[in-house]
Amino acid sequence: xATYNLRKGRDINLKGKAAKEFVKLPLPKxxxxxxxxxxxxxxxxxxKIGDVVKVGTPLIVDKKHPEIKFVSSASxxxxxxxxxxxxxxxxxxxxxxxxxxxxxxxxxxxxKLKTLTKKKVTELMLNSGLWPIIxxxxxxxxxxxxxxxKSIFVRALNTDPLGPDVDFxxxxxxxxxxxxxxxxxxxxxxxxxxxxxxxxxxKFSATxxxxxxxxxxxxxxxxxxxxxxxxxxxxxxxxxxxYVEAQDVVRLGRFFTNGEYPAERVVAITGDIxxxxxxAQTIIGTPVSALLQGTALQNTRCxxxxxxxxxxxxxxxxxxFYDAQVTVIPEGGRREFLGWLVPGFGKYTxxxxxxxAFLPEKEVSLDTDExxxxxxxxxxxxxxxxxxxxxVTYFLLKAIIAGDIEEAEKLGILECxxxxxxxxxxxxxxxxxxxxIIRKGLDLIEKES
Amino acid sequence: MSFLKEKSKEIEExxxxxxKPLEKLYPLFDALDTFLLTPGKITRKAPHVRDxxxxxxxxxxxxxxxxxxxxxxxxxxGFQILKAQGxxxxxxxxxxxxxxxxxxxxxxxxxxxxxxxxxxAIIRKHEINEGFLVTGILFALTLxxxxxxxxxxxxxxxxxxxxxxxxxxTGYNFLNPALTARAFIFFAxxxxxxxxxxxxxxxxxxxxxxxAVVAASPKGASAVAALADAGYSLKQVFLGFIPGSxxxxxxxxxxxxxxxLLITRVASWRIIAGCVVGMFSMSSLFLLFKGPESLAFFSLxxxxxxxxxxxxxxxxxxxxxxxxxxxxNVGRWIYGFLIxxxxxxxxxxxxxxxxxxxxxxxFMNIFAPTIDHFVVQANVNKRLKRVKxxxxx
Numbered sequence: 001x002a003t004y005n006l007r008k009g010r011d012i013n014l015k016g017k018a019a020k021e022f023v024k025l026p027l028p029k030x031x032x033x034x035x036x037x038x039x040x041x042x043x044x045x046x047x048k049i050g051d052v053v054k055v056g057t058p059l060i061v062d063k064k065h066p067e068i069k070f071v072s073s074a075s076x077x078x079x080x081x082x083x084x085x086x087x088x089x090x091x092x093x094x095x096x097x098x099x100x101x102x103x104x105x106x107x108x109x110x111x112k113l114k115t116l117t118k119k120k121v122t123e124l125m126l127n128s129g130l131w132p133i134i135x136x137x138x139x140x141x142x143x144x145x146x147x148x149x150k151s152i153f154v155r156a157l158n159t160d161p162l163g164p165d166v167d168f169x170x171x172x173x174x175x176x177x178x179x180x181x182x183x184x185x186x187x188x189x190x191x192x193x194x195x196x197x198x199x200x201x202x203k204f205s206a207t208x209x210x211x212x213x214x215x216x217x218x219x220x221x222x223x224x225x226x227x228x229x230x231x232x233x234x235x236x237x238x239x240x241x242x243y244v245e246a247q248d249v250v251r252l253g254r255f256f257t258n259g260e261y262p263a264e265r266v267v268a269i270t271g272d273i274x275x276x277x278x279x280a281q282t283i284i285g286t287p288v289s290a291l292l293q294g295t296a297l298q299n300t301r302c303x304x305x306x307x308x309x310x311x312x313x314x315x316x317x318x319x320x321f322y323d324a325q326v327t328v329i330p331e332g333g334r335r336e337f338l339g340w341l342v343p344g345f346g347k348y349t350x351x352x353x354x355x356x357a358f359l360p361e362k363e364v365s366l367d368t369d370e371x372x373x374x375x376x377x378x379x380x381x382x383x384x385x386x387x388x389x390x391x392v393t394y395f396l397l398k399a400i401i402a403g404d405i406e407e408a409e410k411l412g413i414l415e416c417x418x419x420x421x422x423x424x425x426x427x428x429x430x431x432x433x434x435x436x437i438i439r440k441g442l443d444l445i446e447k448e449s
Numbered sequence: 450m451s452f453l454k455e456k457s458k459e460i461e462e463x464x465x466x467x468x469k470p471l472e473k474l475y476p477l478f479d480a481l482d483t484f485l486l487t488p489g490k491i492t493r494k495a496p497h498v499r500d501x502x503x504x505x506x507x508x509x510x511x512x513x514x515x516x517x518x519x520x521x522x523x524x525x526x527g528f529q530i531l532k533a534q535g536x537x538x539x540x541x542x543x544x545x546x547x548x549x550x551x552x553x554x555x556x557x558x559x560x561x562x563x564x565x566x567x568x569x570a571i572i573r574k575h576e577i578n579e580g581f582l583v584t585g586i587l588f589a590l591t592l593x594x595x596x597x598x599x600x601x602x603x604x605x606x607x608x609x610x611x612x613x614x615x616x617x618x619t620g621y622n623f624l625n626p627a628l629t630a631r632a633f634i635f636f637a638x639x640x641x642x643x644x645x646x647x648x649x650x651x652x653x654x655x656x657x658x659x660x661a662v663v664a665a666s667p668k669g670a671s672a673v674a675a676l677a678d679a680g681y682s683l684k685q686v687f688l689g690f691i692p693g694s695x696x697x698x699x700x701x702x703x704x705x706x707x708x709x710l711l712i713t714r715v716a717s718w719r720i721i722a723g724c725v726v727g728m729f730s731m732s733s734l735f736l737l738f739k740g741p742e743s744l745a746f747f748s749l750x751x752x753x754x755x756x757x758x759x760x761x762x763x764x765x766x767x768x769x770x771x772x773x774x775x776x777x778n779v780g781r782w783i784y785g786f787l788i789x790x791x792x793x794x795x796x797x798x799x800x801x802x803x804x805x806x807x808x809x810x811x812f813m814n815i816f817a818p819t820i821d822h823f824v825v826q827a828n829v830n831k832r833l834k835r836v837k838x839x840x841x842x
Binding site for chain 2: 012234236237301303305307308309310311312329331332333334335336337338339340341344347348349350351352353354356366367368369370371372373374375376377378379380381384390391392394395410411412419422423425426427428429430431435
């Protein structure tokens, strides 16, 4: 075990933490599975409106890998299939019946789990619809079951603004977590790395020699999976690494003990305009409105995830498949008179160009205002301060914009995901969307390979 | 401000939005509109929040950092005029004399530079970039106070168009546009840009600048003694009450600007530190190898080099232009160091140009990408080494 104390990056100390208290929410009236949660997925629909489904019934499959199923997390019937532009499948909505009848899969049990093969674990996970919890790097898409990853990372910390405390979420679920990690060891010939925060309270032991635990401390993006991979088992061209969120590992462990698709999800409800900020116990695909009851949502943005990497789902949207956080912040759009001239005691900035930078740091409220016009990159020295990877960001961006894939690969794009650059986008005075450029580069490489 | 907000929206919808008569002039409307009111646009996707700082704020801060240079420059121009006429004036009198000379230069620079910026913004359909506020004032401050205004207009036009806009505008240029402009008129109109007669804005009056004094001293002479003979004390040169370009003479004013830039972290301290170290090392080296027959410049101690000519102004405001300088931290040190060294080298070894700051910075602007290339290559090599290590194991 090693401890990494990282210095690069910065925490945005946002107001509105979730209280350390679990609240069990009633079963939502609807749930949805959203194919857009899975990067690059071409979905094939298996159900039609009116079909009756159980927990674990497949709703869609991947066209390229039909063995990868995406299943319902509730029992009930299909009530809506929502499409966007060009008939892009956005949501398959299930009206719940409150019974939570579940499909039965094979029950493995703690003892037998130790003796399983990769083939068997893969088969069980594919059939039960749990496979999509595993994502791969590069490209952050659902893992291909035929690949042999060089290692698997379990992310058991979160440094996003107001991000959920994984230690707290895993309380009392250590046994399932342990089983889940052990199940993952069957899927790789390399190591399974369990990454936690420093001085973690998670009771976990590395029972086999291909499990390693590591602890991290430091500002965001210390908790991003790219950071852990970069430090522990960096990706070179041709390498594939898999990663799983800790909560999903718990679900995996539970699946192997009872043979049912585990639909539960703990969500941190955050943002200082939200009424009941707690850790809600609910199920996958829950509507955000069910989490935000009692909060006035006019002129606000409901984000599934954090302000840095989450998705704007709107007040009628659903929680993302991988998300364990909902954040609500006010929408921006203020027009201030001579805004460039004010001293700015209340203006939040990483720079030192407003008076607030010289005051003691306290919790802040932020809205969605861009706070300035778009320009070409001028202050190119800022980016590297906010990236935890050993990457020369500005030159990587130039290579991508020039369409020079070879150069971008040399500069380490395969180790990156757009979320690793969200702080660069935040801090850039030219308001350049750095993450979007990185994503463009990754898409280009994926398309050409 | 809801009145302004509504008016702005009304005007935009009536004249400047798509399909309306003045659609093409939208960048001009946008520039005025966002000058008065913050743009008020919101994010579309993650990250959903943004820092309060924008380019407007950054550029304005550079201009603010230049205020001491502007004020002292105006004072000194007035002071030198009165001195040449053999009189001593009160402060308002000095400032008035100075303003009459300096303000037209600044106004012409901004009007002509702004015109080009506007034309390109309209043709290219992008926002007007605040960078020209900095380019314009920097250029004006590097000029001799006696320069004809038409040369100012020609210079800034060349700088903005050929130093910046043909490459795509602020952010895409590889040369510092203000220095490009100055270099152009320096070589095109040497009579008005160099020599001893141009630094005080009085016809028929000539006085050598400290650099010219040293350059003209005979071999083997002591530079410091020559300066004292010409009536230049270290304090006087440091404060800047000497003939020279409008805003460059006062190292004290530049340092005031530097403190502001460092507190607000707008300029890269690495480049400035590199310049100082480079200048110090190179001039110390010359001092060390001084012989009885060497140029008078060899005997000039490093601290004199720092306060003379445009070194402080160049190192603090010109070399630190983030777009045309090195874009890696190691590169910034090297880039700064080489500028400092080159300044001394040009001053001493090339007697045709007693001042070397402008040429040193432009030269290193051209080399900055090469420096960066090697720094970036080191990062690439780390990755290649890793691949090799995997293959061997």
